[in-house]
Amino acid sequence: MNIVLADPTGFCFGVKRAITELEKALSVHGTIYSTGSPIHNPQEVRRLSKKGLVVVDDVSKIPDGARVFIRAHGESPDVLAGINQKSSTVIDGTCPFVKTAQNKARSLSSEGYFVIIIGNPEHPEVKGIRGFVNGDSIVVNDRSVIPEKMPSEKTGVVCQTTQRYELLADITSCIVYKCKELKVYNTICNATYERQKAIRELAKVVDGIIVIGGRNSANTSKLFQIARGESPAAVWIEEAAELQEEWLVTKENIGIAAGASTPDWLIEELKYKLKNTGSQRGWKR
Numbered sequence: 001m002n003i004v005l006a007d008p009t010g011f012c013f014g015v016k017r018a019i020t021e022l023e024k025a026l027s028v029h030g031t032i033y034s035t036g037s038p039i040h041n042p043q044e045v046r047r048l049s050k051k052g053l054v055v056v057d058d059v060s061k062i063p064d065g066a067r068v069f070i071r072a073h074g075e076s077p078d079v080l081a082g083i084n085q086k087s088s089t090v091i092d093g094t095c096p097f098v099k100t101a102q103n104k105a106r107s108l109s110s111e112g113y114f115v116i117i118i119g120n121p122e123h124p125e126v127k128g129i130r131g132f133v134n135g136d137s138i139v140v141n142d143r144s145v146i147p148e149k150m151p152s153e154k155t156g157v158v159c160q161t162t163q164r165y166e167l168l169a170d171i172t173s174c175i176v177y178k179c180k181e182l183k184v185y186n187t188i189c190n191a192t193y194e195r196q197k198a199i200r201e202l203a204k205v206v207d208g209i210i211v212i213g214g215r216n217s218a219n220t221s222k223l224f225q226i227a228r229g230e231s232p233a234a235v236w237i238e239e240a241a242e243l244q245e246e247w248l249v250t251k252e253n254i255g256i257a258a259g260a261s262t263p264d265w266l267i268e269e270l271k272y273k274l275k276n277t278g279s280q281r282g283w284k285r
Helices: 013-029 042-049 077-086 096-110 124-131 165-175 190-203 218-230 264-281
Strands: 002-005 032-035 053-056 067-070 089-092 114-118 137-140 154-159 181-184 208-212 234-237 253-258
Touching: 002 264, 013 032, 013 042, 013 067, 013 089, 013 096, 042 053, 067 077, 077 124, 096 114, 096 124, 096 154, 114 124, 114 165, 124 137, 154 165, 165 181, 190 208, 190 218, 190 253, 208 218, 208 264, 218 234, 218 253, 253 264
Parallel strands: 002 253, 032 053, 032 067, 067 089, 114 137, 114 154, 154 181, 208 234, 208 253
Antiparallel strands: none
8 A cells, every 4th residue: 555645735724834833832931821722623722721821711811921923824903902912922933824814805895895804703813803993894605695795885895714715715706796896815825726736646546545633623624525536535634543443444555645834744644554554454554
């Protein structure tokens, strides 16, 4: 059996930057608070928690004078204001692509556009982006929830950075018939596009795909959706221990793809398990 790794895979630029800054802060200060998981990977968050990361679900739970990390998904202006009132030191780990989406949303609203954010309304990134809109806005993740009539002749669109291009194209093609003026900012990040492209290419040369990443990760979820669409033999795991060896039996070529918030050490553990299992069965490494 051959093991084929999607390229690129693992940490994207924004996540790598955030984790690097967080680890530096932990090494200096010892204890760092974060309002929500710094990235969407439970195993990596557990590793960081052992170094002093404390994850809270509300600004009110941050002690006065504490040091605070702004997660890669970013925060709304209201949350940022609350953090700045509480904290003596703020380490901003917001992904630059997320900041671009935030700024575009703010710009559209300041120009009088009704703002549509394409994404998951419950995702922290989307909540943060919406917080930068000063006027009317809605979040949509399907054309069925688009209003029949727009509240303004001017409609602006931004997108959650980890969304699929197909969804952006589908929703904007529907909106264009419902307004006089439409301005669209494609805020899907390059890392998302490259990983989605890579998994489609991977599906052409393997018998099955293993997608590894947190189940709370939006970008990993999109990769799995694409994998299932391209190859019915796809499985989503958070770590190597979850993989059932029975799934491997009929596969000659196995592909591995990982979400942008999946650390290298989890990918290496999976590769080790596959190679170890393969050596026992006489598979190629």
